[in-house]
Amino acid sequence: LVFVLLIVSNFANFVVMCAKCVEGHIFPQLAVENNKWSFSLCTMIVQLIFIPLLFLYFKKYIKGVAHIETGKKIWRFLWTIPATFYLFWYHGLYFNTKSSIELAMDPVNMIFTFFINLGAVVVYTVIVNSMAEFQYNLNLEEEKKQLEIENLCFENMKKQMESTRRARHDLKHHMKAVHTMAENNEC
Template sequence: MSANFTLSSHLTFYFMAVKNLFGKTLFTLLTISNLANLTVVSAKCLEGFFFPVLATQDYRWSSSLMFFAVEICLSVPVLLYMKMVIVPAVKSESSGLEWRYLWLIPATFYLIWCYLLYGNSSHSSLEIALQPKNTLFLFAINIGAFLIYYVVARLILEQNKSLELRDKNHQLIMQAMQYKNLQEKITDARRAKHDVRHHIALIQEYLTEGKLDALHDYLNEYSKSLPDNSLVRFCENTAANAVLLYFAQQAKDNCINYFVKVKIPNDIFVSDTDISVIFGNLIENALESCKNESGNDRKILIRANLTGSSLCITVDNTFSGTLKCTNDDKLVSTKHKGLGLGTQSVKNIAAHYNGVCHFKTEDGMFYASVMCCNKTDN
């Protein structure tokens, strides 16, 4: 009873102290527990081989000696394995959905260990630990487990690389769109400049002949043929401007009102990639939300400003649905099962810059706000 209470207390403290995804925390705990169990059983087996008399007694110096020897032998390879395989996977900023199930892998190996030591009613756990074949079996089980952990870690890292490539490709697409728009503006301007002398000659002819009504009609038609004088630059920051231009065209094609008030300089502490990901994900979600709305008052309002050492960004859009969140305040995607990968990426970037990210719905609108702080400025 006392042992169970102590174990429960330790587990409760562990999960309260470690602020992370429950599945990721449990995966780490079970992985370390399996390694600790192998260490204990191996030490007891070696004690039975070198000190057979003392091995059957409780808490002898021989037990501590063998335990220390096993830890010395395992410390270097285990530390290298943890540093190169487990730590990068655990520290990676993923969607969190995979960790809901990955903890089952070390849990399975933990149950195998428990069954081996405590499921055999004909032998005590001490007798089982003293048999070398059982130690070799547990060693083989752990080798298999660590191979599976390696595969899982590689898959998680590859998934993160794929998400990073997707964000970079998204940025390149929007920059290409900006370049195309600029080229069209330049072509239209050149065409207008080339034709302007013909228009002047015709205007002079109308004036000479006194055909003022015809001149008035001609000028009206000419003004309609002039190139579009809409904004070709929302802000000085190249990355942000590329994203804003790209989605401005998308909003126009879908008859969505698009309002932008952004003041971001080109030289800023937030990288171009991170700026593209923040604006791209937030505006893309806003555009998708507005597409699903009915009525003529669909709108997207984008504001951003660099104030001191903080970059503040807000993206608001029409939204009449219901915001779904997990228990740890992560948004559930409305486009697929699981968490919203875009909003999670934005949160990760905000956290990287010691900032915050907040989402809420109110009065038929969805409000997204992000603040990034300059880490070099106290």
């Protein structure tokens, strides 16, 4: 849950920065003030662009790994990856001489943040694919064990059938011998 929360938080920070940058280019006078309708409009426009992409990403990748049983240990540490990108974001925001509005309105910072988020998405995708591959390998291992058990059962059954066939054959010959002896009055 923290993993997904931090992904969404990083995305939200990016949306806010993009919206402020767009507002700075479309409404430069209003952009330097807080809580204006222009920022809400720009945020809505940016969200209309990026939320469908985020939704598709979550549907394609994150939804599939939510049910994977890889062990609880992996989820204890997995959240640190989006947390690292979260720290990149806040390091750039707070350890800077510019104000947050100046940073957000600078297109270079927006592009840089875009590439950080793009890199984060690539890392998340690699992680999610690795988890899916891990689950696939676990399933294959389980199937292999089942096939080995079935093979052992089959081999055991084959041995039992061969033993039964030999016993039948021996019994048949024994019965013939007894029958022959009975006919010849040798019993």
